[in-house]
Amino acid sequence: MLSTISISSRQRTELIDITSEVQKAVNNSQILDGICVIYTPHTTAGITINENADPDVRRDIIAGLLHLNFEKVDFSHMEGNSPAHVKSSLIGCSETIIVENGKLLLGTWQGIYFCEFDGPRQRKVLVKILKG
């Protein structure tokens, strides 16, 4: 089963917690055991899993990525958003999570984030749950 999560990012760089939306997609699939693939079909965004207990971690990931010194890089891409393309490739555009007894097998402190690097924009995340 394939689900789509629609996202309206509000900032240029932003991490948006999508854990509950992904769990909802798992619930709707009625698949109890399998694999959940979370994928974003954009070239200036990403998907990552990290701590969702302390909101400072989310802020620090953004701060760390923004600290990468792109000013000295001689980018050619005419759109002018090469830093966003690089961040997208660093983070990656998908994650895979085991589903057991209808639940995403995330650690206690883990959440799933959509990462915006060239917002604000309308975005989408695809969620595919495979039985197995």
Ligand code: ZN
């Ligand atoms: Zn571009």
